[in-house]
Amino acid sequence: MKLNWGMIGGGEGSQIGPAHRLGAQADGNFNLAAAALDADPAKGRAYAQSLGVAADRAYGDWREMLAGETAREDRIDLVTVATPNATHYEITKAFLEAGFHVLCEKPMTMTVEQGEDIVRTARAAGKICAVNYCYSAYPMVRQMRAMVRAGEIGKVRLVVTNFSHGHHGDATDADNPRVRWRYDPAMAGVSGQFADCGIHALHMASFIVGDEVEKVSADFASTIASRVLEDDAMVNFRMAGGTVGRLWTSSVAIGRQHGFDIQIFGETGGMRWASEQPNQVYYTPVGGRTQIMEKGESGLCSDAARLSRVAIAHPEGFPLAVANIYVDLAAAIRGGSSDGLPLAEDGLRSMAAVYASVASAKADGAWTDARPPMFR
Amino acid sequence: MKLNWGMIGGGEGSQIGPAHRLGAQADGNFNLAAAALDADPAKGRAYAQSLGVAADRAYGDWREMLAGETAREDRIDLVTVATPNATHYEITKAFLEAGFHVLCEKPMTMTVEQGEDIVRTARAAGKICAVNYCYSAYPMVRQMRAMVRAGEIGKVRLVVTNFSHGHHGDATDADNPRVRWRYDPAMAGVSGQFADCGIHALHMASFIVGDEVEKVSADFASTIASRVLEDDAMVNFRMAGGTVGRLWTSSVAIGRQHGFDIQIFGETGGMRWASEQPNQVYYTPVGGRTQIMEKGESGLCSDAARLSRVAIAHPEGFPLAVANIYVDLAAAIRGGSSDGLPLAEDGLRSMAAVYASVASAKADGAWTDARPPMFR
């Protein structure tokens, strides 16, 4: 039986909405049963119905949806929150408290305190609160994680990760509202590019290595003068087990489209993965040759095998990484393991790292505790 | 309203089944309403129901399904035929005659005569008979096609295309039944690797250039001695407008995973696309630098824009190329254009080229007419 799924945000013309709809429905696990898709209630209702949502579940806003769904017997099993960042906390908290499982877009909250509140709320409610760190659901990222955790490259010494693009590099476009809000503290909070893209990379480091980030030393820059928040950041970090980390993120790296890559170096090997060629991992045992590992090759870990749909060298891309988050959510909702799912704790850790990095950058690069207070 | 969709073949554990289910459902156009998924009726019925098909439409075989669906008011709008090659003709013909639209897997038929029969049947029935040359539905392939047809590289002089892998290169595995049948004329017909992979490449050449293949000169080889049919083939061809073509296909190219690429060279430019990195096209204007074109960049043709779901540099892969075939099918069924859809005529042309290539290879490489008799 398909699970009933609801969606908030991600209306017509939104960036991430189509990936969620495709991701939730691709494998037949979820049925779009309810939605409040748009800031404009009328548009949201109309678009939801055009997508096959029944008229009485095509809501004008999320409060209406919360009330409506809470009252139904056939209430949705999962709600996705894909609205602008500043609304995530309030919506996610309300649905968790009402007993719904939630998939929240990143960043989960705007502050560390909100993040801690969501973690406590999810725990109290006994509900899943997942965060859409969807890159972690690529089959070959799962493969790296399995190999690293199995010790195949030994103790991890070093993680180097970049998430840099150049799509905000045009100064003549900097006042375009779709771009400008990201660098305006009134709308984006304490961080621009690092909170937008950097946290994917930071999450990935912990996800693969299996250790938390303990402290950071950061350098932030606003390379376009009119910007208050950073459009380029370097964050050095240390993980619980002593792993050294280096994370560069930029939105003014003209010529990079979406340069998210991660390199993991351990005592007995190194690995590299890049989001623009996500179906391969380059693996080098110490003293040996670099090997190209392929999604779909024989002998991959069960997680990588399970989350791939087509044969070797038939590429699977970003929407199917999002779909894999939904595959894991469906399993978890049905009582299975949520081993690989990014959860509220991860969303909280990201926010703590963002605040610590901001503080470090202001304090002359001083090393700063990046752990959420509740996990110290 | 979603369209009702039926599926024949593509049962549990099949190779291409998941891509069709994902492709049909990814964009919310189709609802899996009826199915005869497996050679084993019981397994097929059970698996269909596990996928949400109602018990009375989870059929044991395709004849049962044909009878059942023909009798219903809410009959399916489209049936996909994803069974082994030798059954395509019979099933496709029967459903067309009964008034259903069909998406048939490649190769559409085993002989040229069957191919002509399907073309005539589809025309007589006034129904769409599409063939799953799904690579042609990648956004950046459509972009190439649009540019070539708009004359952006001038008259096309030369097409060079390869579709080569090494997955049948292990002689110790050659007797594995999953491999062996492909090189056995009793099961595979007149051609092995060329009919399996080469026809994708040949179709692509015509699809992009907009001209038909007129004649071929071929060299076939069975590099593993026990094989009767070719596991490696080179086919030189000429197109209607004089374009020179070169097509290499192999299944013993150890180290190539799925090396399908195409290069188009015209009077004023060249282009290159590869299926393992499908979101880019390399384009070189004569006398100028090679430019990397990205899926999702601004200014692409409407077809490329329409068939992409996520932003630039968020890769989209094989299952979403299949999904694009369904996007176009949904549009065509609803009365829109079927401009980009590969149709029965294309399936027929492939079969004519296969037979001509086999004949040429036997005749010392002699140039041989590759057009179906009905199109001469």
Next chain:
Amino acid sequence: MKLNWGMIGGGEGSQIGPAHRLGAQADGNFNLAAAALDADPAKGRAYAQSLGVAADRAYGDWREMLAGETAREDRIDLVTVATPNATHYEITKAFLEAGFHVLCEKPMTMTVEQGEDIVRTARAAGKICAVNYCYSAYPMVRQMRAMVRAGEIGKVRLVVTNFSHGHHGDATDADNPRVRWRYDPAMAGVSGQFADCGIHALHMASFIVGDEVEKVSADFASTIASRVLEDDAMVNFRMAGGTVGRLWTSSVAIGRQHGFDIQIFGETGGMRWASEQPNQVYYTPVGGRTQIMEKGESGLCSDAARLSRVAIAHPEGFPLAVANIYVDLAAAIRGGSSDGLPLAEDGLRSMAAVYASVASAKADGAWTDARPPMFR
């Protein structure tokens, strides 16, 4: 002690001259002692002296040089012939007969008969006649050869090689004399692009596999209408041991700069090398992962190690491949082995393959004996 070296052709502004001078002198084996560098005697004399050649050995033409050097006690040990193709035969023959070792540019001769004559002349004189198939002297090509010959990929089933560029693709430039002569039988002989670039690729196939080409089936095209000779060719071939070969060469492949690559597929593995990234070989054992082999890595064959000068990942390029030909020539002149050196026999085989391909292309692609008569 340095060897004395003479050079004919390769004057100021010539394309290949600098590579020979750099190649001969890079490793300190040769001293440029005599030269007849230019079609224009005065320019040749002046340029030679500017390069440090003594006035009495800065000759106006090759006959003068032949006479002058033959008469000296300290005569040159080796002469390089880097003049236009049509002069190679006459010059090479004359110097061999006079007892000089010769390095001749490719193609060695214009006809098969001339080629046989050079082979006989070199044998009679007991002198080395090398041909500058310089790509075969890249360290990683030698590594492939050593591995293939040691059986590391089993019996070779298939060789696929391309040598294609787009530098003659501009029809508006086709009458430029620097381009036009190549497609004019009066100046270029029977073949254009195949005799210019294709023979490098064909030599490489034999060089690595260790077998000769026995027969060919060819398709030639002049994609620019004003051309008599081919600017694009496909040559299928069979080698003595049964290996299947496919060779594509083009000069109208706009966007390809210098796309010379070769793939070797055997029973137990595959390998790939490309001239634009010459310091790596991609090697895939059957059933295993592709491995990236690096020039300079530990454990390479002695030939690959010997012919590299700097550490791993410090790239070495085309001029040092030419230099490696001179390293091997110096060793051979000093009495060492000439194991890897391309010799007159190879130059002859190329010419026989060119004539056979031309004949096959004219004979509807018929398979044609490609062996020189004297080797049948």
Next chain:
Amino acid sequence: MKLNWGMIGGGEGSQIGPAHRLGAQADGNFNLAAAALDADPAKGRAYAQSLGVAADRAYGDWREMLAGETAREDRIDLVTVATPNATHYEITKAFLEAGFHVLCEKPMTMTVEQGEDIVRTARAAGKICAVNYCYSAYPMVRQMRAMVRAGEIGKVRLVVTNFSHGHHGDATDADNPRVRWRYDPAMAGVSGQFADCGIHALHMASFIVGDEVEKVSADFASTIASRVLEDDAMVNFRMAGGTVGRLWTSSVAIGRQHGFDIQIFGETGGMRWASEQPNQVYYTPVGGRTQIMEKGESGLCSDAARLSRVAIAHPEGFPLAVANIYVDLAAAIRGGSSDGLPLAEDGLRSMAAVYASVASAKADGAWTDARPPMFR
């Protein structure tokens, strides 16, 4: 006339010696006239003579050579110092004072004070003191420099550069003397990997952008516990014009062979170059497509054209980048411009940046003045 050249260090079996010999002699500018090649006088003398150096100029040590050459009329025009780091200062200073031009290997000195002394000495002597930042002499690096300085990417906002390999990543090999000394302050001074490789990258940033590094914030790590000095470093920097810099260098990045790359991002474009594929630059104008620029293409700057020897897509590698340093040295010695030559001032700036980075890393990442005192 060839210039007379002398060499100190770079004996038989040394790593960099062959590149200097090849580089100096490749283009016929220099003649190896004198040498003190080895720590072992007898071996040095013998090896020099085997390379063609006259017996009386095949010296046992550099002091003997200094005395001998100073006394001769036909004294060498240039001496290369390719000995271990700790000896560079003393030898370079002595030869400059005696009136010789010097090419010193990097790092030029062990301390900032020594660096300032060399700058003053070279100025006082009126002699060239070049430092072998040879990567800066690749044609396509010169092309980037010319474009950046001509404003083709606008004001430079950001430079991101990496120089990372994994060849010291094997802990079981860490006590190998060839590796260990690099991380031992008694032999290597204050810095390990940053002083060895990082300074190439830092020099390149200034070389291309045309601005000096003013301050740094660094994070150093010894990922192999037995090491005192860093084997991994991240250095953030700011340049005089406000450009933001990010430099990562590592010797434990297993799988990276020699990953030296640099990305330059300006107001109106971005560029990328990598040392393992040195003949291309990727250039992206803001809002446009990435273009692949090729060494040898038409329209390159005169410097890039001048420093290339063979046609487009014929790769030129590391030894010829070293050769380009000698091309520029020959020109400067003959009275031409030394525009692109890395000089003592550059060697000094590197050392100042090393000390500043070490200090910053110890001071919790604090931003630290990286300019040599004499340039503040």
